[in-house]
Amino acid sequence: MIFAIVNQKGGVGKTTTAVNLAHGLALKLNGNGRAPAAGPTDAGQAPAQPRTPGRVLLLDMDPQGNCAAALGIDPGGRCISDLLAGRATPRDVVIPDTPRERGGTGRPGLFLIPATERLVDVTEELLIRDFQSYRRGKTEGGGMDDILVERLGPLRDAFAWIVIDCPPSLGSLTTAVYRFADRAVVPVRTAMLDAAGAAQHTALINDLQRDGLPISVSLILPTFFEPRQVLARQVYQDLVEKYGRSRVAIPIVQSVVVQQAQAAGGQTLFEYEPAADSPATAAYARLVERVSVQ
Numbered sequence: 445m446i447f448a449i450v451n452q453k454g455g456v457g458k459t460t461t462a463v464n465l466a467h468g469l470a471l472k473l474n475g476n477g478r479a480p481a482a483g484p485t486d487a488g489q490a491p492a493q494p495r496t497p498g499r500v501l502l503l504d505m506d507p508q509g510n511c512a513a514a515l516g517i518d519p520g521g522r523c524i525s526d527l528l529a530g531r532a533t534p535r536d537v538v539i540p541d542t543p544r545e546r547g548g549t550g551r552p553g554l555f556l557i558p559a560t561e562r563l564v565d566v567t568e569e570l571l572i573r574d575f576q577s578y579r580r581g582k583t584e585g586g587g588m589d590d591i592l593v594e595r596l597g598p599l600r601d602a603f604a605w606i607v608i609d610c611p612p613s614l615g616s617l618t619t620a621v622y623r624f625a626d627r628a629v630v631p632v633r634t635a636m637l638d639a640a641g642a643a644q645h646t647a648l649i650n651d652l653q654r655d656g657l658p659i660s661v662s663l664i665l666p667t668f669f670e671p672r673q674v675l676a677r678q679v680y681q682d683l684v685e686k687y688g689r690s691r692v693a694i695p696i697v698q699s700v701v702v703q704q705a706q707a708a709g710g711q712t713l714f715e716y717e718p719a720a721d722s723p724a725t726a727a728y729a730r731l732v733e734r735v736s737v738q
């Protein structure tokens with residue numbers, strides 16, 4: 445099952461959601477509980493991790509490349525763009541779930557394909573290639589729109605879940621994601637104007653679906669929720685009325701631990717000790733449960 449975390453608005457919590465969802469799913473598949481502390485301090489003394497039956501791939505499709513940083517990982521020059529351009533194999537670009545000291549994500553079951561700003565140039569290259577084949581009168585598929593299906597299709601069966609972090613735009617990268625993903629999760633900041641933007645976005649996804657694209661909106665995820673604010677509660681109610689209770693996830697509260705976890709060397713909420721009892725962690729745990737039954 446492939447989940448795309450989408451919203452053309454910036455700063456709504458897409459990357460935070462993608463990273464915590466992917467790690468939460470990996471923890472669920474590989475025995476629950478808090479992830480072992482990973483990092484240079486436990487090099488050489490960490491007990492061997494059991495081989496992991498369940499695999500989750502976090503795919504960064506945003507040239508800002510925030511997923512690696514949010515997990516505290518150095519991408520080491522790897523970028524999804526090389527796979528899309530046909531210059532690398534999946535093996536070259538995937539960071540495995542091995543311990544950190546062996547160059548992995550340090551989280552059993554969690555694999556990462558990072559992005560860098562090279563993705564901007566490669567997208568342009570692919571679009572130019574499309575235009576040239578169009579001029580030559582070649583209209584058969586295989587262009588930018590289908591690039592993920594073409595290059596990542598073979599990886600589909602290797603992972604129980606693929607979670608895709610999308611850029612804050614509706615450009616050709618997002619279209620390629622739409623053609624590859626099964627479901628969209630749309631984080632929406634609980635402020636009035638943001639909710640209106642989400643309505644346009646979900647309407648667009650519905651249009652694409654009518655045009656035969658496989659993607660459907662599975663969940664609206666209210667983010668930066670402040671339960672004491674009347675406006676935030678109103679926006680949440682409006683979302684529930686518009687999309688139905690079953691389509692709106694438990695809101696993710698605005699909480700300073702979310703930023704602190706990322707700042708603490710790139711930890712997810714499920715491994716950052718001070719976040720253990722945070723309502724934001726609990727809400728992301730509920731999202732993991734919700735998504736894992738789809």
Ligand SMILES: Nc1ncnc2c1ncn2[C@@H]1O[C@H](COP(=O)(O)OP(=O)(O)OP(=O)(O)O)[C@@H](O)[C@H]1O
Nearest residue numbers: 454455456457458459460612668697698699702703
């Ligand atoms: N629930 C939350 N409470 C407090 N801060 C949050 C919360 N969720 C995300 N943030 C912070 O808000 C900022 C933006 O979040 P994030 O990067 O996840 O958004 P984004 O939608 O991926 O942004 P972009 O569109 O630029 O890719 C980050 O600094 C993140 O730590």
Ligand SMILES: [Mg+2]
Nearest residue numbers: 458459506510
């Ligand atoms: Mg982001």
